[in-house]
Amino acid sequence: MNSSLLLLGLLDGITQAAVLFLVALGMTLIFGVMRILNVAHGSFYAFGGYAAASASVYLASSGESLGAALMPLLAGAVVMGLLLGAIIEFGLVRRILNMDPAMQLLATFAVFMVLEDLQRLIWGVNPVSISAAVDLMGTVKVGAVNYNAYQLLLLPAVAVVIYFGLTLSLGRTKFGRQILAVTHNREVSMAMGINAKRVGLLTFCIGAILGTLGGALAAPTTSLVPGIGGDMMVLSFAVVAVAGLGQITGTAIAAILIGMAKAFAVYLFPEVEVLVPYLIMVLVLLWRPEGLFAVAQARRV
């Protein structure tokens, strides 16, 4: 029983971790480059999910092929991510870069509130669900348990691809290295001729797209209702805090850690499942406030 329990917990954890990773990655990327914690990031997740649902309905893809079911998800995510990212970065974020951190937090909190109601106005308050992609991919049997192939294989695959894609492009491409430079020290990189404004805009959009992608990919496995933005915000925040702000590999590990902890909780002690992510967050922050994988940073006095 114990080794099979371990395997089930692992698999369940991985399915949960994949989406969590994507969303948290977006948040941590934005923080790394712009030093702003985007309280509205959970709303990107929600908007991505709803956009995917709308796109699926609009493109009237149902039950034909997997490609036809996945395309609207991707399209919805990218379009919504670009839209939200560009508007928010250009309209707000770049203007609050030099403000008090308290004000910055508050500004993104205000954006969160606006987006929450916008979501209700646009898509209504009834639950929205699309499930074509999950249905089409069928199930995979592991032991006595049937897993959705979509959750077990596709989501982690996407997460892995994005992880490696991002890590490689950050190190190898010119733009990637610019991002790294601005993350490390904005002033110096501007002095070296990097257009920090443009890097900021593009990074914010990439971060937003990661958030919306998480939502879009999660949409077929869940039901979209008001409030999922707020819930995802705190959850991804927990992942980012545990990992350390701006740490990509750390975020992956933290996402897997929290995903598995939740899954194991359901197996061993179901009552603490909702508690687990925050408990881990508190313990990690008390022990290492910068996060598990943070790099030591000199503090300006």
Added chain:
Amino acid sequence: MAVRFTPWLIAIAALVLGILFPWLKTPLIIALSYGFAALGVSILIRAGQVSFGHAGFTCLAGYAAAAISRTWPATDALVLLLAGVLCGLVSGAVVGLFVARYRAIFFGMLNLALSMVLFAVLGKFYHITGGTDGLRLERPPLAGMALERAPFETALLAIVAVLVVVACWAIRRFYAAPMGQALIAIKTNEVRLEYLGLSARRVFWTGYVISATLCGFSGAMFALIQGLVTPEMGYWVRSGEFVFIAILGGAAHPVGAFIGALGFETLKLVASAVMTGIWQLVIGVVLLILIFVAPNGLSAILVRFERRTRTV
């Protein structure tokens, strides 16, 4: 001079409104209790730190009051309020020990995490905490008298109104005192504070305890007037609303928190009247405008106005 009398103005206005429109009493009490929590948050904002977790203290105090009232139903309302204050004090002191050495983002994060742990615990342990449905309190006696709903509301409104004035006075004195001045120094230059021989951690901890105590009162008052405590009281968005109120009113003068609270409630009512379901949008937009136009809040405008009229 205008600023000094504003707390009195608020207290009297609240009482008058409550007498003229009896149904307004409950919303007014709730609004002013939010003000107390926001005052707590604004104390820390003066130190440059934003806590997105102070709703945890109001929540804990509310549950404490509810638990005591359910176990000993004859407990007087005044005792319950005191219990809430004590709960805030003690929990603030204990949590502050761990939290007082963190700053900026990490401070905000840790507070958020702790309040979410509380939120999750309260929501889960149904048989002890009532789960997501929360706990109900029956109306307790007040100052030894068993009151009907209407006089009970009036009495609580009077208590809150008086305490608004007292709190504003007390916190202003605190800000003028060395400890309060040192608190601002944490925002401007913490290292130099240490050079002066003061322990920044100690100073911050004191500010934290005071802020938690105010939140404790807020939670207990809320529990009494609402008759119901739910885990939602401790949700992070509630903490965000307290921060919003604190910024809306401004940290320059304690009365700002109450101006902000009344402004917040008014905004909510107006937004609901115009179209249901968009109050968050309206508040978000107002907040954004405020951040650019009046980052120091409404009380700062008052203070500036007062200074200008005085130097004639």
Added chain:
Amino acid sequence: MHGTLKVSIAGLSLVACLVPGYAQQKPAELKIAMTTFLSGPASVFGVPGKAAAELAIEELNAAGGINGVPIKPIFLDEGVGSDKLLSEYRRVVQEEGVKVTLASISSGNCNALAPVAEDLKVLNVMWDCGTEKLLENRRFKYVVRSQGNGTSEMVASVYKLLQVKPDFKTIAVINQDYAWGRDSWELFSTTLKALKPDVKVVAELFPKFGATDFSSEISRLQALSPDVILSTSWGGELDTLIRQAGQRGLLKNGTWILPLAESSLERVGKVLPDGVIVGMRGDHYFLHPENKDEPKHKAFVEKYRAKTKQYPIYPVYHAVAAIQSVVDGYNTAIKANGGKWPTTEQVAEAMHTITFKGLTRPVTMREDGQGLEDQMLGVTKMTPAYPFPVIESLTIYPGALVTNPVGTKSPEWVKTLKPEAMKDSRIKSF
């Protein structure tokens, strides 16, 4: 001048409203505030309730209202959370002068609002929540329940389960984590233990109220493979649970019993396989074996379908029943009052004595405010007649048989149940 006149009349009327003692004069209209879920996962359940109430009230007003007084409904959204709902409830009672309320769907909200209604002295009819503890722990003057309580539903569910599947060894439960989910499990498991002590509970899962993803829970249930799986979930959450369990093949493992699933059938459609035991919190089904062709029932079903393009589900029936109970309550009180408009106290008293009929079998109100509602359960079967499963093998258990007697506490009473009760002659099978 015209403007001033209008203002003065408005002002005088306002003053007149504020002065008590005029309350016994026949009012211009009777305001009834109804709480229902208009947002969130439960809205698929709550919006039909609102539509039904509007239809019923329209019909009533067309026929003259209550003794000539038209009814004006006000709807409050339970989806905003108990805290905000409580504030709204107080506001409509204190500011708008509402004297009759129908609250609520959620047991959590019923628990919160009932004491407030009692305190504010407004008649509150609990139209859809099941928590039995409310009326057992306290004798209310102003609060009644126009439908059965959780005890009657769970006892009937256990009886039906033992009828359909008398031999099973293991059972698991996955309920929503709030008053109803917890209390219903307590009742079900205690009843089951009393009637079949050798059953083993292999898992008790309580995902949070409003959860949208049951992946881990489904994995766990599959790993454990219980003979029977129970869920008293309802609304959008039940839809999601059914869909997700269906995707992973869990619906075909073991026997599922879903006492509140009648409300989900049309929405989930073919996903629900045959053989699932389904209940409807009362005997509320548009294909009710006894009265599906009764003119009043049929006409209402048709009108409801024309308005909402859906078949009525049990919250619809409950809403109609609640409104009917208020009408009957008022009429009884008026008669007892010699034809004059009654006070709220008189109506509340009457509400404890009436027997009223909604669209299906009549409900009798007891002295403790609890309604005795007959409970019907059946088994799903896909037929060509409808694009969603119908319920066959229906059994109706009379309310008096499955509800705990006045003055008893349900968890204790169910322990005294004996298997012989399942052979009672009053039980009818179709």
